[in-house]
Amino acid sequence: MYLSRRSLWVLFACSLLLILSITSCSGLGAPPPSDSVNSMTLNVGQTSSAVGYFPLYVALQKQYFKAQGLTLNPTVPPVLGTGAKMAAAIESNSIELAGGGVITDAFTVSRIDSQIRLLGALTNGYFIDVTISKRFAQQAHLSAASSLEQKVKALVGKKIGITSPGSGTEALMIYLFRIYGYDVKRDAILVNLGGTETAALAALSTGRVDAISFFSPAGQEAEAAGIGDLFISPDRGDIPAMQGQLHGVFYTKQTVIDTKPKAVLAFIRAIAQAEDFIQKQPDQAMGLLEKYLHLRDMQVTRPVFDAIGPTFAQNPQISQKAYDEANEFHLKAGLIAIALPYKDMVATDTIKKALSQRLSS
Incomplete structure (x- = not known):
């Protein structure tokens, strides 16, 4: 027997509340200190090791976060496994930024938290x-x-x-x-x-x-x-x-943008560097992709890269068109009841500010 969409949402909400209560009791959900505006440390996680989150891996391997003066805590972002766990971690503040996720998860958690903001595109393609x-x-x-x-x-x-x-x-x-x-x-x-x-x-x-x-x-x-x-x-x-719809993303809450603005801007710039590397150094990027996905050889790696390579975002900026296509897909798939406005979900000013500082970084 299959559960209805309403029943699934109730189960998700209950699971989220349970995980939130556990993380709150452990002290992980404590608010950031008042001097965090100058902090250059971020707690980052990723949902899985899916191919769409490859730019995060590149940024780690090429030490772009370090180049931007940013420290990730822990150094290697934990893989949380599911969108529900990521949502709970974001809501409890144990994870400040989802460095590898899909817009589906961001849309879902935004139903219970209007503070959710998309910080950038990882892929403009459904992988x-x-x-x-x-x-x-x-x-x-x-x-x-x-x-x-x-x-x-x-x-x-x-x-x-x-x-x-x-x-x-x-x-x-x-x-x-x-x-x-x-x-x-x-x-x-x-x-x-x-x-x-x-x-x-x-x-x-x-x-x-x-x-x-x-x-x-x-x-x-x-x-x-x-x-x-x-x-x-x-x-x-x-x-x-x-084709071209926004899928792989990184996101956070507005409160994190407000309390750790410098760290958030640095994270966006590091991902921008990784995306630029993928576009300009495809052969080297293919070698990193093989390691990231633990592929056996180029017989598999090349077809994967040929298929998804063109969908990796050229930079973190989220286009209105790619966002609208994702919105339409989620409406037709029954994952959201109403379209979510671009201006409410995308941290446009933050993204623009980060990318405007990129050349001087």
């Missing part, structure tokens, strides 16, 4: 793909060149692996089914596989699921191992309405 098993591919008689409608229709009645309810992997399936008049929770079987690529690929290879909705490089790994085919890829252009 989640639908990959099908070899057996399903043979039965469907479809290929990457088949129409999107044919592909979605073929998924009706199938078992589809996702990371978890309320995730971007589920949102993609809801969206795809809805645009052709289907309901994925009624017309397919969603299987929660957790956030590890290993589990997703194992489920695909053993027949536990017919397809997976999972972040890159799962599709490329499946093809390299001969266990599946990349079926639907937003970054490949298979879903025109999703």
